[in-house]
Amino acid sequence: MLQVEHELHKRRRSRNLGVLFALLAFVALVFGLSVVKITQGDMMQGFDHRPRASMLPRDPDAPARNPAPVAAPGTPGAQATQEGGQ
Numbered sequence: 810m811l812q813v814e815h816e817l818h819k820r821r822r823s824r825n826l827g828v829l830f831a832l833l834a835f836v837a838l839v840f841g842l843s844v845v846k847i848t849q850g851d852m853m854q855g856f857d858h859r860p861r862a863s864m865l866p867r868d869p870d871a872p873a874r875n876p877a878p879v880a881a882p883g884t885p886g887a888q889a890t891q892e893g894g895q
Contacts, residue, residue: 880886
């Protein structure tokens, strides 16, 4: 038995395909923009209304940092430093 498709179903199918293609194009656009942003490697920091140290200019008169790390009190490294220093 041959069943004839109603004209309303044909129009709905074409509209649904149009919406499908529009959604796929939008998803492809967002995906492409995301890939480009990630591959550029820029500093991806959001603006959260708070100052960030990475955005501040370097201070030319800043004191030099101590290259030797300091062990926290009560750790084995701190005990070795105290014994060696005294």
